[in-house]
Amino acid sequence: MSIMVLGTVALDTVKTPFGIRRHMLGGSAVHFAMSARLFADVNLVAIVGEDFPQRYIDFLKRKSLILTSLIRTTGKTFKWHGKYERDLNTALTLGTELGVLLSFKPAVSDKQKNIKHIFLANVDPDIQKHLLGHMRSPHLVGLDSMNYWMKHKRKALVQLLKRVDIYVANDAEARDLSQEHNLIKAARRLRSLGPRMVLIKKGEHGVILYSDKFIFSLPAYPTDKVVDPTGAGDTFAGAFMGYLTKVKRIDESSLKKAVVYGTIAASFNVEGFGLNKTSRLKIEDLEKRLCTFKRLVSF
């Protein structure tokens, strides 16, 4: 089964209490792909500049990602520079260079237009809409966004939510867009904007999945090895969407299992800088930690 992810491919410079890494391969689409690939064939729809290292292209190929729609163009690759202090739950952005993202018009092949499972990771809502317009018969569309777009392109984002099955947000974003502080109220309000399901990621506090039929609440995998949480949300979404793509069902039991796989994948992501852990991840690693997790959360 195939899944398509639209998002960023970035060069990340990240400082945490555990060290600093410069120009690591990162971005929403890459973090998503690194966990989604364990469940499905991942089609990456993104753009990079001429400064994007060939070794990163080779790396993405080795991870079996389908790069047909990864545009390489003149200009600079998108760069993010951030740091985390003692509270590793909160990123402080020190700098952003949009570069080639400014002129990004996603184009997909004729074959890719038939892909049914699509994730619109965090980019400009107009770009997300542009891609969605190309798709012939989407079955399951997930969308992530960020506060910046809620401020600057709120209308476009809200319009887009009508065409989405799952809206994925962190707690701050969910509160911002819904104007509700209580997360259950926030989820209900967001659902009324269109999506069948709302998934609220709370970082170290886990997630809430709010659907038209049920609520599911799950704590994060309790770990004391948080080194760099960058991309944890996208890693979560990758395993979540990947699992649903693989099982081809969207019922209560498969949705819950998808949330669990997302949680486990994210727990690996935070244990190393960038893609350090997730790029080496095997499905057996997920399964093994899932067993441990089950004991930690069931009664």
Place this chain on the structure above:
Amino acid sequence: MSIMVLGTVALDTVKTPFGIRRHMLGGSAVHFAMSARLFADVNLVAIVGEDFPQRYIDFLKRKSLILTSLIRTTGKTFKWHGKYERDLNTALTLGTELGVLLSFKPAVSDKQKNIKHIFLANVDPDIQKHLLGHMRSPHLVGLDSMNYWMKHKRKALVQLLKRVDIYVANDAEARDLSQEHNLIKAARRLRSLGPRMVLIKKGEHGVILYSDKFIFSLPAYPTDKVVDPTGAGDTFAGAFMGYLTKVKRIDESSLKKAVVYGTIAASFNVEGFGLNKTSRLKIEDLEKRLCTFKRLVSF
């Protein structure tokens, strides 16, 4: 089975976005007792002043609490005045009048000295120690404290932790006392100070139980009806300790079940001002919501 709770009996004035209530019956021992009474005979060890309304005494008696060691003396009852704004997770203290608490020396009857299950709710660590010194053969001792004592009586508190089985703290307190931000590291560090188990309450984000043998993480009951969270932590502790007192076992399965009962009891507490909800609670209400909760958190 009997349980003893040492703590405050207070007159609370609370303002939340849903209204204001003046001089409600509250305090750590009372909130604890209101859920613990569903599982065991609760012996209240506390002090009130001459301004304490007789109707509150009558109320506590109607709830079958054992008031042998509730001292009524000259002076003013302890009063707390606080408010919650949009973020109902965080209390802002507007005023505190310690009153009779300043001269509180708990005294218990000879019969009460044999009680095996004891909860030292939040009061001065010297008062907690004083009571514990009277007890003949405690089997299970729980302790709660607050940032104020960590600042002003840190040494006494740390000494006392050596004699305690379960230390109950909220996330801010756990971070403060352990000097660790990551809650798993914090729990491990706190355990090294003496208690066999550390229970970290994260408000709307649930709890983590860290024991020498296992970790258990549970989200809060997802509710959109948060009216007044005052006493939620004590209500949690009451059901948690009460359940363990009733089943007389402290193994993994009963500890997990105790955390679940604590979670459910706390979810009722926040739905009304003061004791509005918990004073009417029956064990059947807990059981019913527990069934709903199980579906919300299991996979």
